Amino acid sequence: QRLEFDLRAALALGEFELFYQPQFHLAENRLYGFEALIRWRHPGRGLVPPDRFIPVAEELGLITSIGEWVLHQACAEAVRWEGELSVAVNVAPAQLAAGTLVAAVRKALDTTGLAGPRLELEITESALLADDGSTIEQLTALKALGVKVSLDDFGTGYSSLTQLRRFAFDKVKIDRSFADDTAVVRTVAALGASLGIRITAEGVETAAQMRRVHQEGCTEAQGYLLSRPVPAGEVPGLIDRFR
Ligand code: G
Ligand code: G
Ligand code: MN
Numbered sequence: 126q127r128l129e130f131d132l133r134a135a136l137a138l139g140e141f142e143l144f145y146q147p148q149f150h151l152a153e154n155r156l157y158g159f160e161a162l163i164r165w166r167h168p169g170r171g172l173v174p175p176d177r178f179i180p181v182a183e184e185l186g187l188i189t190s191i192g193e194w195v196l197h198q199a200c201a202e203a204v205r206w207e208g209e210l211s212v213a214v215n216v217a218p219a220q221l222a223a224g225t226l227v228a229a230v231r232k233a234l235d236t237t238g239l240a241g242p243r244l245e246l247e248i249t250e251s252a253l254l255a256d257d258g259s260t261i262e263q264l265t266a267l268k269a270l271g272v273k274v275s276l277d278d279f280g281t282g283y284s285s286l287t288q289l290r291r292f293a294f295d296k297v298k299i300d301r302s303f304a305d306d307t308a309v310v311r312t313v314a315a316l317g318a319s320l321g322i323r324i325t326a327e328g329v330e331t332a333a334q335m336r337r338v339h340q341e342g343c344t345e346a347q348g349y350l351l352s353r354p355v356p357a358g359e360v361p362g363l364i365d366r367f368r
């Protein structure tokens with residue numbers, strides 16, 4: 126109850142912030158961008174993780190306005206990073222269902238000056254399941270802006286392969302629950318290679334996993350081994366560390 130009440134005010138009070146986790150290009154052996162991950166800095170509760178409040182925000186109908194804040198904030202912070210690093214933003218299914226995502230992305234790019242190709246949107250397949258055609262249409266319009274579209278948490282749903290045929294995703298992110306499953310990593314990497322889709326291994330926590338996902342053909346990796354998500358202020362230091 127109390128959480129719901131506070132959540133309604135959080136945006137106006139400026140209590141949200143973005144943490145960033147590095148995304149690493151394996152073949153080129155370099156940092157290429159960061160995934161933005163929202164946190165709620167609540168005065169009494171401390172740092173609230175998204176799993177605690179995103180579902181509530183969805184129920185309360187707050188997710189589109191929070192999502193628009195995330196888009197703007199991520200683009201505004203990324204445009205100041207050194208190099209042409211990309212920023213990946215998670216998009217809730219409700220943002221696509223609302224039909225306002227394309228306008229929100231265009232506005233974020235226009236007001237911050239971030240180039241479209243530096244923005245990646247991470248979509249889960251649940252966003253595509255309910256699609257009446259309008260989701261694919263929006264994703265197509267986003268690609269026309271140069272924005273990249275990734276299929277997130279790949280393998281956890283029950284129709285992942287079907288979703289790959291419905292839209293030309295730029296990237297597939299293998300869910301972190303498969304980080305140790307060589308057969309799955311190898312098969313999805315091979316699928317990506319034959320379809321010309323970049324494949325990210327998520328949840329890479331050990332050097333052995335990193336070697337394996339590289340060897341099996343993933344193009345990119347993300348996980349605690351490289352870095353946990355860090356506050357925006359620590360991003361420049363991380364960029365230096367990866368140079
Ligand atoms: O940040 P963490 O690793 O705890 O993220 C937990 C979950 O919350 C992940 O599924 C992630 O995709 C989701 N998440 C993080 N930030 C955002 C955001 O800005 N918008 C939406 N819709 N989901 C997010
Ligand atoms: O659903 P999505 O892939 O957007 O979620 C990202 C989530 O994964 C965030 O909660 C992030 O903190 C978490 N995460 C990122 N790297 C690792 C990792 O190496 N191990 C684990 N257990 N979680 C990770
Ligand atoms: Mn994600």
Ligand code: NA
Nearest residue numbers: 277278298327
């Ligand atoms: Na994911």
